[in-house]
Amino acid sequence: MGNSTLLIGMHVSGQTLQAALVDASGQIIQRREDTLSPENIIEQAAFVVRELSANRGEISALGFAIPGLVNRQTDVVIMSRDLPASVREGLHSELGRATGLRVELENDANAAAYGEFKVGAGKESRDIFYMMIGNGIGGAIILDGKLWTGSSGFAGEVGHITIDAEGLECICGNTGCLETVASAPSIVRRARERLDCVFDVGGGRDGTGHHFDCERRRGGFCSAKEVVIRGCLRVGHKSHALKTRRDFLEHRQPLANDASLVLQHAGKISARPSEARDEA
Numbered sequence: 001m002g003n004s005t006l007l008i009g010m011h012v013s014g015q016t017l018q019a020a021l022v023d024a025s026g027q028i029i030q031r032r033e034d035t036l037s038p039e040n041i042i043e044q045a046a047f048v049v050r051e052l053s054a055n056r057g058e059i060s061a062l063g064f065a066i067p068g069l070v071n072r073q074t075d076v077v078i079m080s081r082d083l084p085a086s087v088r089e090g091l092h093s094e095l096g097r098a099t100g101l102r103v104e105l106e107n108d109a110n111a112a113a114y115g116e117f118k119v120g121a122g123k124e125s126r127d128i129f130y131m132m133i134g135n136g137i138g139g140a141i142i143l144d145g146k147l148w149t150g151s152s153g154f155a156g157e158v159g160h161i162t163i164d165a166e167g168l169e170c171i172c173g174n175t176g177c178l179e180t181v182a183s184a185p186s187i188v189r190r191a192r193e194r195l196d197c198v199f200d201v202g203g204g205r206d207g208t209g210h211h212f213d214c215e216r217r218r219g220g221f222c223s224a225k226e227v228v229i230r231g232c233l234r235v236g237h238k239s240h241a242l243k244t245r246r247d248f249l250e251h252r253q254p255l256a257n258d259a260s261l262v263l264q265h266a267g268k269i270s271a272r273p274s275e276a277r278d279e280a
């Protein structure tokens, strides 16, 4: 591989197609980022290749990383949350046809791990475990300077280890995978579930039970004199408490503008209004 060798790397991630033109040493010559068009990913990739290679000379190969599992023997995408079924199976061959390049299709965690090993944070190490936490959870293993994919081809995919047998169904078909609990969307979903639970609000002095919706999905607020938010505020970080209080104060009805809010956490009052201001 001579010094004039140029390569293009692409990464599909959520709504984005990232691409870079690199030389043989891994130095990035040019990069670009486009909004992903999943249904037209072949045409989009070919367009990006043309844009990056214009007046640059010959491109040797295209590395294409996707969030999903790829059969390394057949180059067939087995599973991917971000790619529609219509493009998965023929992705490798279609990319080759459309770009005219040799294409290496790879799981994005594997590709990222190898990149870190070659030119990034892991270049001083021969043995690396890599984790990628985003819309999903990917993992990869570099052993003695080689990507270790194991007999199945999916070694290092820690995102699909079952950690909750009673948990949610995962995109992989299993139940309660780490990804269903600790990926970024899963963390947000669980936080929302807990906050929704918080909105089971006890009644005020008029004895009427009401619901207070911090996110305003259920509209306005009651005329209760005092609102006690209780239950599963396990995520009761101070910032959450303060935001809840700000929303409460902002959206309470004008006729109840002397209503107060008490956040009750694990059986004790965690932040009265004056304390919250003090803590802020």
Ligand SMILES: [Zn+2]
Residues within 6 Å of the ligand: 159, 160, 161, 170, 171, 172, 173, 174, 177, 179
């Ligand atoms: Zn899974």
